[in-house]
Amino acid sequence: MRIHTYEKLWLVGSMVLIVGFIVTITYGSVGLGISMIDDEDENVAPTELNDDERFGEPRVEQVGDDEYAAYVVAQTFVFQPDPIEVPANSEVTFHVTSRDVIHGFYVPGTNLNAMAIPGQVAEMSVEFDEPGEYGLICHEYCGSAHHDMEGLIVAQS
Ligand code: CUA
Numbered sequence: 237m238r239i240h241t242y243e244k245l246w247l248v249g250s251m252v253l254i255v256g257f258i259v260t261i262t263y264g265s266v267g268l269g270i271s272m273i274d275d276e277d278e279n280v281a282p283t284e285l286n287d288d289e290r291f292g293e294p295r296v297e298q299v300g301d302d303e304y305a306a307y308v309v310a311q312t313f314v315f316q317p318d319p320i321e322v323p324a325n326s327e328v329t330f331h332v333t334s335r336d337v338i339h340g341f342y343v344p345g346t347n348l349n350a351m352a353i354p355g356q357v358a359e360m361s362v363e364f365d366e367p368g369e370y371g372l373i374c375h376e377y378c379g380s381a382h383h384d385m386e387g388l389i390v391a392q393s
Contacts, residue, residue, distance in 0.1 A: 306330045313379065322364065322390070328364070333357045347360065
């Protein structure tokens with residue numbers, strides 16, 4: 237069967253468009269530097285927390301001049317470590333995940349406010365200008381002792 241030249245052009249043109257759309261949707265975000273799915277190091281399997289180099293031992297670690305990383309695990313009904321001891325007047329980046337169900341990670345009076353979701357790592361940075369104690373509370377319902385789930389951040393001078 238003979239296909240008219242214009243019909244061929246339209247066929248080819250529409251195929252190019254379709255493939256183009258698929259490529260855009262699949263890879264477009266990469267070119268823009270936006271990642272639609274989390275990078276691998278922002279995920280962690282809840283069942284493998286004990287073997288994870290970040291969360292196997294929840295802790296605060298110095299990562300630069302006046303820069304610290306706090307690795308925090310939320311689980312029913314505690315935060316680890318507790319207390320979380322950080323230096324005041326330093327930038328502290330919190331990496332927070334959950335070992336079991338969804339918890340909250342909220343420090344009133346600061347910008348620290350996230351959900352601790354099993355499998356995911358929430359990241360947020362803060363600088364405590366004033367040395368002191370800051371209460372940390374779980375503000376996502378997580379079970380029978382949700383209302384008792386709290387921790388403490390101690391910003392040391
Ligand atoms: Cu943990 Cu509510």
